[in-house]
Amino acid sequence: MALRAARRRFRAWARRHSYSFFSSLGTLLQHRLGTLMTVLVLGIAILLPLGLYVSLKNMDRLDVRQEDWSAISVFIPGTMAAAEVEALAEAARDRPDVQSVSVISPEQGMAEFREVSGFGQSLETLDENPLPWVVTVLPAEVDTRGSTATLSLRIQSLMDFLERDERVESVQFDYKWLQRLGRFLDLGRATVLVLGLLFGVAVIVVVANTIRLDVAARADEIEIFALVGASHAFIRQPFLYSGFWYGLMGGVLAVLMMWLALFYLSIPLKRLLDVYGQGFEIYSLSPVQLIILLLSSGLLGWLGAFLSVQRYLRMLVVGGSLGRR
Amino acid sequence: MIRFEQVSKRYPGGNQALSGVSFEIEAGSLVFLTGHSGAGKSTLLRLVMMLERPTHGQVLIDGQSLNHMPDKQAPSVRREIGMIFQDHKLLFDKTVGDNVALPLLIAGLRYREIRKRVRAALDKVGLLEKEKAWPLALSGGEQQRVGIARAMVAMPPMLLADEPTGNLDPDLSWELFGLFRELSEAGVTVLIASHDLSLVKRMGARVLVLSDGVLIDDIPARSGGAAF
Ligand SMILES: Nc1ncnc2c1ncn2[C@@H]1O[C@H](COP(=O)(O)OP(=O)(O)O)[C@@H](O)[C@H]1O
Numbered sequence: 001m002a003l004r005a006a007r008r009r010f011r012a013w014a015r016r017h018s019y020s021f022f023s024s025l026g027t028l029l030q031h032r033l034g035t036l037m038t039v040l041v042l043g044i045a046i047l048l049p050l051g052l053y054v055s056l057k058n059m060d061r062l063d064v065r066q067e068d069w070s071a072i073s074v075f076i077p078g079t080m081a082a083a084e085v086e087a088l089a090e091a092a093r094d095r096p097d098v099q100s101v102s103v104i105s106p107e108q109g110m111a112e113f114r115e116v117s118g119f120g121q122s123l124e125t126l127d128e129n130p131l132p133w134v135v136t137v138l139p140a141e142v143d144t145r146g147s148t149a150t151l152s153l154r155i156q157s158l159m160d161f162l163e164r165d166e167r168v169e170s171v172q173f174d175y176k177w178l179q180r181l182g183r184f185l186d187l188g189r190a191t192v193l194v195l196g197l198l199f200g201v202a203v204i205v206v207v208a209n210t211i212r213l214d215v216a217a218r219a220d221e222i223e224i225f226a227l228v229g230a231s232h233a234f235i236r237q238p239f240l241y242s243g244f245w246y247g248l249m250g251g252v253l254a255v256l257m258m259w260l261a262l263f264y265l266s267i268p269l270k271r272l273l274d275v276y277g278q279g280f281e282i283y284s285l286s287p288v289q290l291i292i293l294l295l296s297s298g299l300l301g302w303l304g305a306f307l308s309v310q311r312y313l314r315m316l317v318v319g320g321s322l323g324r325r
Numbered sequence: 326m327i328r329f330e331q332v333s334k335r336y337p338g339g340n341q342a343l344s345g346v347s348f349e350i351e352a353g354s355l356v357f358l359t360g361h362s363g364a365g366k367s368t369l370l371r372l373v374m375m376l377e378r379p380t381h382g383q384v385l386i387d388g389q390s391l392n393h394m395p396d397k398q399a400p401s402v403r404r405e406i407g408m409i410f411q412d413h414k415l416l417f418d419k420t421v422g423d424n425v426a427l428p429l430l431i432a433g434l435r436y437r438e439i440r441k442r443v444r445a446a447l448d449k450v451g452l453l454e455k456e457k458a459w460p461l462a463l464s465g466g467e468q469q470r471v472g473i474a475r476a477m478v479a480m481p482p483m484l485l486a487d488e489p490t491g492n493l494d495p496d497l498s499w500e501l502f503g504l505f506r507e508l509s510e511a512g513v514t515v516l517i518a519s520h521d522l523s524l525v526k527r528m529g530a531r532v533l534v535l536s537d538g539v540l541i542d543d544i545p546a547r548s549g550g551a552a553f
């Protein structure tokens with residue numbers, strides 16, 4: 001008996017909700033232009049932190065390829081005899097603080113350059129090869145988390161050893177640049193967090209304002225609903241759904257814009273990275289992240305609507321203006 | 326059913342709308358409320374609807390004092406009352422049928438059941454063929470009848486009407502009052518505010534007379550009622 005009553009109450013509740021659900025969609029479709037404007041604003045607000053996040057994620061993956069960056073490049077004039085260069089490479093290999101050493105001759109360098117640049121024919125006409133020998137020295141166990149100071153100390157003797165050799169023209173070490181990139185990424189991540197919070201609040205405010213206008217435009221309707229015995233929950237429901245739809249559509253728009261931007265950037269970016277010989281997949285949101293993003297956009301919209309409607313309904317009760325002419 | 330105990334209402338502006346009003350209305354009876362404009366008729370109905378709170382005294386429905394009910398419970402009180410408004414209070418962006426359906430939507434009835442009851446209520450007020458029409462395409466009298474259909478559709482035990490004949494010609498008014506009598510004979514408690522004294526007297530029902538917020542007369546029903 002009690003179960004039956006509960007089931008009936010649940011069905012009535014479900015029917016009321018389905019009514020609110022469809023009436024909220026109807027309202028949004030009725031005011032297409034206004035809805036579009038709001039969704040556009042929301043989409044941009046969500047896109048800003050999202051876009052920064054995705055950009056950082058992509059840069060992060062460059063960071064992971066640290067061995068490419070932590071190698072020391074030693075340049076030796078192209079005129080140097082191969083045996084001399086090999087002797088230097090051998091001396092470096094014998095050091096305990098060296099992991100590996102590779103040698104690229106001017107001829108190899110030229111061949112590679114020809115292939116990559118497509119300047120094959122015109123380079124034939126050069127009488128002499130302008131490229132130097134390049135000896136790449138990879139230091140042993142570079143700890144990327146160390147500060148610049150400790151790192152320099154650790155690597156200093158190796159650098160000194162290479163620089164002191166009179167065969168060597170110059171020594172280049174890009175690690176500082178890498179570390180700067182790392183710090184830049186840290187700053188970026190903090191910025192994403194702050195932007196995310198700020199624009200999350202922006203989404204709430206934009207939806208709250210839209211719903212406030214919506215509520216004001218439908219004050220008569222709300223009054224009539226209240227007069228025939230609608231509870232606050234029932235009156236509130238369609239607006240909450242509207243808020244959810246606004247947020248969700250804003251999120252969908254932001255994701256679409258992000259995909260479009262990534263697609264547009266993917267072609268030149270792939271070309272660039274292929275030149276550097278890096279197999280590179282552009283990072284986008286995973287399905288789980290996508291669902292979380294869309295849901296939280298929707299929930300922020302819902303929250304904005306809730307705050308807005310709640311205030312208005314309280315006014316309705318406290319002011320007691322219901323049904324008064 | 327409805328009981329007023331020494332009810333006074335003073336609006337924030339300082340207007341004393343009601344002063345020490347006491348009466349009781351039995352379930353299933355038909356009662357008229359008259360008095361000059363500004364006598365306090367609308368205020369009295371609004372107190373029953375919990376749209377206003379009394380300044381003094383208390384209003385009881387089925388022995389329960391509304392004073393002890395929080396605002397949160399006002400909707401459930403209103404659902405037990407069908408209210409007819411002088412200015413109809415229709416939704417102009419919804420069809421006649423959807424307007425009448427409103428109380429049933431709130432109750433969460435099944436769609437088929439809602440349609441059935443809406444048509445029955447519209448039939449009762451002679452507007453069955455206007456189910457799909459828009460309220461603005463209707464005359465004032467027809468709009469009033471849509472409001473009446475909406476008030477009756479959920480079959481509430483109590484019906485309140487504030488100047489329901491304001492926009493109707495005498496024939497239609499008389500017909501409408503007949504409908505109210507039918508409803509009361511079916512067990513619904515009906516309380517109608519009207520300043521149309523001659524019409525009210527012809528009905529032969531009980532009449533409460535307000536003047537400047539004071540209940541100055543309580544005329545009992547003539548036995549046998551009015552001749553139709
Ligand atoms: N919301 C209000 N605020 C202040 N005074 C009001 C309000 N509503 C009605 N009154 C006053 O209360 C008195 C009774 O009004 P009302 O109940 O509307 O009378 P009736 O319906 O009999 O014409 C009038 O003097 C009116 O001006």
Ligand SMILES: [Mg+2]
Nearest residue numbers: 366367368487
């Ligand atoms: Mg009045």
